[in-house]
Structures are given as C-alpha cells and as structure tokens.
Amino acid sequence: xxxxxxxxxxxxxxxxxxxxxxxxxxxxxxxxxxxxxxxxxxxxxxxxxxxxxxxxxxxxxxxxxxxxxxxxxxxxxxxxxxxxxxxxxxxxxxxxxxxxxxxxxxxxxxxxxxxxxxxxxxxxxxxxxxxxxxxxxxxxxxxxxxxxxxxxxxxxxxxxxxxxxxxxxxxxxxxxxxxxxxxxxxxxxxxxxxxxxxxxxxxxxxxxxxxxxxxxxxxxxxxxxxxxxxxxxxxxxxxxxxxxxxxxxxxxxxxxxxxxxxxxxxxxxxxxxxxxxxxxxxxxxxxxxxxxxxxxxxxxxxxxx
Amino acid sequence: xxxxxxxxxxxxxxxxxxxxxxxxxxxxxxxxxxxxxxxxxxxxxxxxxxxxxxxxxxxxxxxxxxxxxxxxxxxxxxxxxxxxxxxxxxxxxxxxxxxxxxxxxxxxxxxxxxxxxxxxxxxxxxxxxxxxxxxxxxxxxxxxxxxxxxxxxxxxxxxxxxxxxxxxxxxxxxxxxxxxxxxxxxxxxxxxxxxxxxxxxxxxxxxxxxxxxxxxxxxxxx
Numbered sequence: 367x368x369x370x371x372x373x374x375x376x377x378x379x380x381x382x383x384x385x386x387x388x389x390x391x392x393x394x395x396x397x398x399x400x401x402x403x404x405x406x407x408x409x410x411x412x413x414x415x416x417x418x419x420x421x422x423x424x425x426x427x428x429x430x431x432x433x434x435x436x437x438x439x440x441x442x443x444x445x446x447x448x449x450x451x452x453x454x455x456x457x458x459x460x461x462x463x464x465x466x467x468x469x470x471x472x473x474x475x476x477x478x479x480x481x482x483x484x485x486x487x488x489x490x491x492x493x494x495x496x497x498x499x500x501x502x503x504x505x506x507x508x509x510x511x512x513x514x515x516x517x518x519x520x521x522x523x524x525x526x527x528x529x530x531x532x533x534x535x536x537x538x539x540x541x542x543x544x545x546x547x548x549x550x551x552x553x554x555x556x557x558x559x560x561x562x563x564x565x566x567x568x569x570x571x572x573x574x575x576x577x578x579x580x581x582x583x584x585x586x587x588x589x590x591x592x593x594x595x596x597x598x599x600x601x602x603x604x605x606x607x608x609x610x611x612x613x614x615x616x617x618x619x620x621x622x623x624x625x626x627x628x629x630x631x632x633x634x635x636x637x638x639x640x641x642x643x644x645x646x647x648x649x650x651x652x653x654x655x656x657x658x659x660x661x662x663x664x665x666x667x668x669x670x671x
Numbered sequence: 672x673x674x675x676x677x678x679x680x681x682x683x684x685x686x687x688x689x690x691x692x693x694x695x696x697x698x699x700x701x702x703x704x705x706x707x708x709x710x711x712x713x714x715x716x717x718x719x720x721x722x723x724x725x726x727x728x729x730x731x732x733x734x735x736x737x738x739x740x741x742x743x744x745x746x747x748x749x750x751x752x753x754x755x756x757x758x759x760x761x762x763x764x765x766x767x768x769x770x771x772x773x774x775x776x777x778x779x780x781x782x783x784x785x786x787x788x789x790x791x792x793x794x795x796x797x798x799x800x801x802x803x804x805x806x807x808x809x810x811x812x813x814x815x816x817x818x819x820x821x822x823x824x825x826x827x828x829x830x831x832x833x834x835x836x837x838x839x840x841x842x843x844x845x846x847x848x849x850x851x852x853x854x855x856x857x858x859x860x861x862x863x864x865x866x867x868x869x870x871x872x873x874x875x876x877x878x879x880x881x882x883x884x885x886x887x888x889x890x891x892x893x
Contacts, residue, residue, distance in 0.1 A: 422686045424753040426693050455685045455754040540682065593681070639687065 399651040401632045403533070404582040405557040410475055412626050412651040414447030415440050415644070416588060416637035422455035430463055432639060437464030439641040443648040445473025449560070449586065449635045450499075451510050452481045452491055458498035466500055476501060477586070479537060481510035485517025492525075508535035508560055512543055512550075519554060533557035539588055541569050551577050558632070560586035564596060565624050565668050575630035584632035587625050591636060596621065596668075603671050608660060613653035615646070617668075622650035624664045627657070680867040686754045688868045695810070695826055696819035698750050709738065709824030713803035713833065720784060720796050720840055728781030735782070735834060736772030738824040739765050739853075746827060761860070765827075768834070768853040775846050782850075784840045794886040798836030798879060802829040809872055831857045832879050839886050851887070855880060 400409040415437070423429035440448070450457050458478075465474065478495050480488045496502065507525070509518040515536060525531040535558030538547050547559060551574070559578060563570045567589075578585045591597045600617040614620045618636075625634050636647045656664060699706050712734060719727050743765025751758040775781055785792055806829040807820035823829040831854035838850040858876035865873030 419685060419687055422754050423690050424694070424697075424750070426690065426697060429690060429693060453685070453756075455756065639689075 399626060399655070401584075403557065403584050403632060404578075405533070405584065410633060411444050411446030411648075412631075412633060413622065413648050414449060414475070414477070414586070414633045414635040416635035417448065417450045417457040417461060418454055418588075418637055419593075420637040420639045421450070421457035421460040423460055424456045430460055433460045434464035434467050435641055436638060436644050437461065438468055439644045440648075441468055441471045441473055443645060445471060445475070447475040447477050447506075447586070447633045447635060449477040449588075451479040452495060453479070453510060458495055462498050462500040470501065475505045477506040477508065477535075478504050479508045479510035480518045480522070481513055483514050485514050485521070488514075488518050488521045492521075503530060503532070505532040506535055506558060507531055507533075508537045508558065510537055512536060512538060512546055515546075515550065519550075519556075523555075533584075535560060535584075535586070537561070537586075537588070541567055544569060544574060548573060548577060551581055551583055556583060558584040558586055560588055562589040563587045563625060563628075563631070564590050564592055565621050565665055566592065566596065568665070571628070575628060579630045585630050587631055587634040590621060590625055590634050591618065600668065600671060606663075606667050608656075608663060611654065612656060612660075614650070618643070618646055619650040620664060621668075622647060623655050624661055626651060627655040627661055680863050683757070684864070684867050685756075688870055690754060691864075691868060692810075692813075692815055692819055694746075694750050694754075695821050696816065698746055698825060699818060699820070699822065701750075702745065702825065706820075706822040706825050710803070710807075710822055713823040716833075716837070717796075717799055717803055720792070720799060720837075723784040728779075728783040729776045730781070731784075731837070732772045732776035732781035735837060736769040736776070738830050739772065739834070740769035741824065742827050742830050743769065746825065761857070764853050764856065768850075771849050771853075775850070779846065782837055782841055782846075784837075785842070792840055794882055795836045795839030798839065798882065799833050800836075802833035802836060806832065806875070809875070813870070813872065827857060828861055828876065831861075832876075835879060835883050839883065843887075847887075851883065855883065 399412045401412045402409055420436075421433045423433055437448070440446070448461060450461055452458065465471070476499060478492075478499070480491055482488060482491050492507065496504070507522050509515045509522070519534065519536070522531060522534040526534055534556050536547065536550055536556060537560035538544065539562045541562055544561075547561065550556065551559060559574070561570055561574065563575075564587075575585060577583075597618050603617070605614070605617065605620070609620050612620065612623055614623055622634055622636065625631055638644050638647065716731065716734065719731065743762045747758045747762040747765060752762065803823050807817075807822055810820045811817055821829050823833050834850060834854045835858070838847045838854075841847045841850070858880050862873050862876040862880070865876070
C-alpha cells in the first residue's frame with residue numbers, strides 16, 4: 367500500500383488513539399499509529415527506518431539490492447521517516463538507489479544530518495547529501511551528535527526560513543551529552559531531537575522527554591534495540607503472557623510498543639537488513655500499546671532476563 | 672567533546688560482518704586473475720626463504736613494495752573506504768610502507784635473508800607460510816565461499832602478516848624495525864575491527880603480533 371504525503375496529512379485516524387487511556391493493553395486502530403509532529407501537526411508513521419550499519423554496503427550489487435528491497439517494503443507498509451547521516455559510509459547512496467528504484471515515493475519523510483567540525487563545510491556537505499539521495503530538499507536536517515552545533519543550527523534555521531528545509535533537529539546517541547541537549551531544547555526553536563531510548567536506557571524519561579512535550583519538540587528514538595544487542599539477548603526467552611494482550615508477536619514488538627507508548631515519542635527508527643524484520647517492526651505500531659503500569663512490567667520483565 | 676572516554680570500538684563500527692567479508696569476494700572478482708598471480712608470487716617468495724639466491728634482496732623488497740601500494744590503493748582506498756571512512760586515512764600508511772620497501776631496495780641490498788635455513792628463522796617462515804597458504808582458507812573455515820578468500824597481495828591482513836614474516840627473517844636492525852611498524856599498526860587495527868564484528872578471525876592478528884613480539888625480544892641486537 368502506498369501512502370502519499372497528502373494521505374499522511376489527512377490520515378489522523380490513528381492519532382486519537384495514540385495515548386493509552388486505561389489500565390493494561392489498550393486497543394487502538396488496525397492501521398499503523400500515526401504521530402503528529404508537534405511544531406506543525408503534520409502526521410507521520412510512528413515507525414521509521416534507521417540506516418546505521420545496515421545500509422552501508424558500498425557498491426556491492428547484491429547487498430544494495432537487498433537494501434532496496436527493505437526500502438521498498440518500508441514504503442509498501444506506509445513509509446515514513448528514513449534517517450541517515452554522512453557518517454554512515456555509503457548508506458546515503460544506498461538510500462538514493464532504493465528511492466530511485468521506487469520513483470521517489472512521496473510517502474518517505476527524508477531525515478538527514480550535517481556532520482562536520484567546520485561550520486563552513488556544512489552547506490557543501492548538505493549539497494552532497496542531497497545528491498546522494500537524489501532529492502532537492504530534505505524534510506528534516508539534524509546536527510549530528512551536536513558536532514559544531516551552534517554554527518550548523520544557524521545554517522539549518524536559515525535554510526528553513528528560505529523554504530529549503532522542512533524541519534530542524536539535533537541528535538545524540540548512547541545517552542551522551544544530555545545536559546547540552548537540554549540547554550539547546552530550552553533555548554532554540556528546534557523541531558526535533560533524536561536520542562537513544564530503549565527499555566534499558568531510560569535516562570531520557572527523567573528530563574528530556576517531559577521537556578520535549580513541554581516545548582513541543584518531536585522526539586526521534588534511535589537504537590531501540592541497543593544496536594541489536596537487546597533482541598539477541600532475548601532471542602531464546604519466552605514471550606510473557608501480556609505480549610498477547612498487546613498483540614505483540616515478538617520481543618522486538620514488545621520493545622517498540624514500550625517506546626511508542628511514551629507520549630513524547632514521535633518516531634522510532636529501528637534499522638534492519640531484512641524485509642521480514644521491517645514488516646515485524648511496522649506491525650508493532652498496529653493494535654494496542656501498553657499503559658504506564660504495563661510499561662513498568664515490560665521493563666521489569668526484560669531486566670529480569 | 673568532553674566524553675570521548677565513553678566511546679567504545681563498536682560505536683565507530685559502521686558496517687556489518689556480511690558487508691565486510693563481501694569486500695574480499697568483490698575485490699577478487701574485480702581484479703581476477705590477479706589473486707592467482709599474487710598467490711603464485713607468494714609461493715615463490717616462500718620458496719626463496721629456504722635457500723635465497725644472493726640477488727633476491729632487491730626484487731623481494733620491490734615485490735613487497737608493489738603489494739603494499741596495490742593493496743593500499745585498490746582495496747583500502749577504492750573498496751574499503753566507501754564503507755569505512757577511516758580506511759581513507761590508513762591508505763597513505765600503506766603507501767608509506769611501499770616507500771620504505773623502495774628505500775630499502777634503493778639504498779641498501781633490499782630484504783636480505785639468511786642464506787641457510789636455521790631454527791631462529793622458524794617464526795618468520797611460519798608467518799610467511801601461514802599468510803600465503805593458510806590464511807586464504809580461513810574463509811572456508813568460517814563458512815564463507817573460497818571466492819572471498821583473503822589473498823596475499825590483494826587483501827591487507829595476509830599482506831601484513833607476510834611482511835611481518837619477511838621482516839623476522841631479516842637480520843635485526845633498523846631496516847627490520849622500519850618494516851614492522853606499519854604492518855603492526857594495521858594488524859592491531861584489524862584485530863579491533865574483527866573482534867568488534869564478533870568474529871573469531873580477530874584472534875589471528877593478535878596471535879601474529881604476539882609471536883612477533885616474542886621473536887624480536889629473543890633476537891640478538893644488531
């Protein structure tokens with residue numbers, strides 16, 4: 367099923383059911399949950415697609431083809447945010463190849479980053495990144511890992527003001543530099559933050575996620591599976607009974623549902639090389655999400671294993 | 672950055688094991704039949720080590736210099752750098768190693784080996800033999816196709832191991848030390864990369880470095 371931008375904007379059917387309303391699992395829509403970007407109200411699928419490691423395949427025709435299949439499945443499942451960075455080797459070119467094969471579907475929300483120590487090199491790097499993707503404009507540009515963030519933010523805000531960019535954001539990962547991230551959130555009119563948040567790395571819950579809600583900043587969650595370590599650790603563990611109540615068929619879906627049930631979270635961007643995992647991830651945004659009590663049980667259960 | 676100490680090697684790893692091992696398959700296919708030529712050249716070098724002709728010092732140095740220049744340009748710069756930007760910074764070190772070999776050939780007698788095989792030459796011969804003959808077979812041991820074998824003169828690890836072996840066969844001295852620096856750095860980096868990829872092959876460069884250290888410590892001073 368292809369969903370274009372217009373449909374996304376109109377597709378707020380799932381929005382009303384985003385937040386849990388009662389104890390335990392809470393029934394939602396049969397379709398993927400859509401989230402609203404706080405600064406504009408634009409609707410966006412809650413499960414995006416990361417590209418760290420998975421799409422960095424160089425010019426290997428076999429692996430490039432496999433990556434393009436994952437992108438095609440992502441678009442077929444409703445599309446949404448595809449996130450990348452100049453730091454991720456050849457991933458940008460791989461995404462460009464996958465999108466070109468699909469005729470650049472409008473259901474893809476393009477999220478990129480600027481990653482260079484020299485502020486003056488930012489515009490040039492962004493131009494190269496546009497070439498790699500084969501697009502003329504990005505929906506979102508973020509300052510990667512807060513590298514030279516002041517100068518790059520200036521560049522990105524100027525691009526946004528000129529209509530050359532949809533949204534501005536900053537990123538961090540692995541729980542680093544949260545103090546600085548908090549200061550930026552308080553002082554700058556950014557649209558998105560991106561950070562690491564998962565069932566075991568829950569620092570953002572203390573200050574950053576509430577602040578994002580308060581300031582109307584969208585939250586993109588990276589490393590939902592701790593780079594795969596979390597799902598590998600749980601691979602041989604039996605799913606708890608409450609997984610069935612949530613409609614979760616796997617630990618990956620339990621973990622994603624836990625993240626999606628936080629009201630501050632806008633998009634989660636798991637990365638994968640496999641179409642089956644991509645579809646499984648997308649299904650996590652269908653059906654029910656846990657309420658606060660069940661969220662705690664999920665954390666306790668996984669910690670105990 | 673105030674928190675560099677919190678970074679781990681895995682934070683800098685940008686590719687999967689599948690992508691990494693496919694590099695060798697693609698490189699072998701792209702330059703075929705060169706892997707066959709470098710393999711035969713490696714076997715010839717191995718033969719030289721048992722009874723080296725007096726004229727073999729300079730050709731050996733130039734042959735190894737050529738191998739380092741080729742691997743640095745073709746594999747690191749062309750093949751590996753697109754998935755690992757750090758490889759672009761390492762490639763010049765391969766050029767430097769090539770220049771060291773050229774300098775040794777031009778300024779001296781090249782890589783002079785002992786004229787008779789002795790027990791003290793065993794570690795060097797073992798490493799050279801391993802790099803040329805056995806290392807390519809690790810692909811099969813790990814369940815990968817032989818088409819992706821790491822061949823000396825094509826792939827960096829066996830080239831570095833063979834160079835270490837060659838250097839250990841040379842008499843102790845400045846030239847030997849010079850030849851050991853870049854291969855040791857590469858093997859250290861390779862060990863970190865492979866262990867971060869969670870592959871057992873990461874222990875190979877560590878074993879090579881350990882044997883090298885033991886051998887040079889036991890060698891008499893020049």
